[in-house]
Every structure is written in C-alpha cells, then in structure tokens.
Amino acid sequence: MSDRNIELQKDFISDIKKIISSARASAIRSIDFERVRMYWRLGERIFVEEQEGKERAEYGSFLIRNLSASIEPEFGSGFSYRQLAFCRQFYRTYPIMNTLRSQFNWSQYRLLIQIDNEDKREYYELESANNGWTGRELERQINSGLYERLLLSNDKESVLAVARKQRTPELPTEIIKDPMVLEFLGLKRDATYYEKDLEGALITNLQSFLLELGNGFSFVARQKRILLEDDEFFIDLVFYNRLLRSFVIFEIKTHKITHADIGQLQMYVNYYDRNEKTADENPTIGVLLCADKNNAVVKYSLPEENKTIMASKYQLYLPTEKQLLTELKREMDDLE
Known part of the structure; x- marks a missing residue:
C-alpha cells in the first residue's frame, strides 16, 4: 500500500472514531x-401535591419523607428524602421547564438551586x-467566591x-480578580518557597x-527574555486576553510588594507596549501576583x-464567605 493510501486510511479511521465519540457524547x-x-x-x-395540605410546611416534609420511604427501596438512592427535597426546590427555582439548559446535568443544577x-x-x-464548565469546575468557582471577588472591583x-454578553x-478590573485563589496548587499556606x-x-x-x-486568556510565554542594551531581564508569565485584546504580564512576588516591584513591572509593560503589541491592540496590562500588598503604596x-x-x-x-465580605468592606473603605 502506498504512503498516500496509508494516509487516506488513517484519515478514514480518524473520521470514524470522531463520529462514534460524538454520538456517544450526544447520547450521554x-x-x-x-x-x-x-x-x-x-x-x-x-x-x-404539597399545596393540598393545610399546614404546608409540615405537610411538605411529611409528604417527601413518606414518598422517599415508598420509592427508594425500589428505585435506589437517587430518590432519597434529600434528593426529593432538591427536586421540589428545583421546580420552585426554575418553574418553567423550557428555561432549562440542555447542556447542564443534575449536579450543576443542584449546585445552582442552593444559591439564594x-x-x-x-x-x-x-x-x-458560556465557558462550558463541568459540575466540578462550577463547584470550584462557587466555593472560591468568584462572583464576590469580581464585585470587589466592579x-x-x-x-x-x-x-449576559451585553457588553x-x-x-482589567473587570477580568483580573483580587484576590486570586490558587488552592489547586496544593501548597501549604505556611510553607516558605521561592518565586520560581x-x-x-x-x-x-x-x-x-x-x-x-477567567474569560479569554491564553498562555504565551514563561520567563520571557528581554534584552535592554547589555542587560537581560526575564518576565515571569505572559498571557494574552482576546476580550481585552491585550497582552497580560504577570510578575510573581512571594513577599509583600514594594514600589520597586511596581517599577519593575511598569518597565516590562512599557517594553511590551513599544516592541510587542500591534497598533490595533490595547495597552499591555501588568499584574503583580503577590503574597501581600499595601494598597496605599500601590x-x-x-x-x-x-x-x-x-x-x-x-x-x-479557598476563602470563607466571611473573609470575602471583610475584604469587600475593606476595599470599599479604601475608595472613600
């Protein structure tokens, strides 16, 4: 068999696999x-049924417990008292079936209905x-207080x-969060480590x-080398954000930042603005990702x-709700 036929055979098999995988995903x-x-x-x-009871709150609890006891032995744990209570809450939160999103599974809706x-x-x-989050990713974003963290600066x-995609x-403050939650790194909060x-x-x-x-970020470079006459510097991380249409530079500091750190980042931003960005792109954004900061110094x-x-x-x-509320109050006090 010629090389051309071998390639055609590979393409054919690849197409068949894609069809099968797509069909399986659609079925799931x-x-x-x-x-x-x-x-x-x-x-x-x-x-x-609950509305037929005269004392609705008590009757509702009795109704669900009785129903669970009747059907759980036959149909399994998916019909426990807790699960059936979620069903009632689900209907009350989303009373119109046509508004349900076909791309969401039950675990995602169960997380959403618990948000008052x-x-x-x-x-x-x-x-x-918008972002195709899995149930695990949605849970992580809720637990990390994404919404509250965005409200700190918006x-x-x-x-x-x-x-809503209305704008x-x-x-940068509409996308860059403060604080950023990096619990997925698995590092101990009291550990000492280097920036690298x-x-x-x-x-x-x-x-x-x-x-x-968050939205629109793609990775560009790590330890990006820039040469200024005879001196060389290395930018920690470079990303691009397609929504802001700009490069986003991250400098990592495992200490409380100083004005010198800010000056260093400003130099990197100036370099990118003058040498890397094109005329139709927006100015480069610089982010100091730091262990601590003094807002007045910044x-x-x-x-x-x-x-x-x-x-x-x-x-x-992961921050607690109390920590997020405290941070929100502190930021608002700083603006006054």
Missing part, C-alpha cells in the same frame, strides 16, 4: 438532560454555559452585563490557572490615570 448529554427533566417533573408533582441570591445564581448559570450591573470587558517554585506550580497546573484567570507608586498596572494577592486556600 441526552441521558443527563432526561434525568434533569425527570427531577423537574418530580418537583412539580410534589409541589402540586438571584443575581449570583444567574451569574454562575451564565458563566457556566459593580453588580457590569458583572452581570458581561456574563465586552473594557478594563510558585511559578513552576502554576505552569504545572496551567489548565486550572487559566480557569482561575496607589502612590502609580500615576492617577493608571489603568494598566494592578496588584492582586494570591491565596493558597
């Missing part, structure tokens, strides 16, 4: 969505759909407008880091019209 999605529809119908039926705040729930639903309306982000170690861990976990960075080390240099603290653990 179809089964997952039928499960979602089943739980919605169960929730609707439970809710309608409607704006917050809508944000996670839209972002999950108003609610702009955050939702971006998620394109224009400022943190950088290496980020590259090793690049997919997770891109998920934390503020007075930069010109008042600065819109391209940012400092973002990193956390090696």
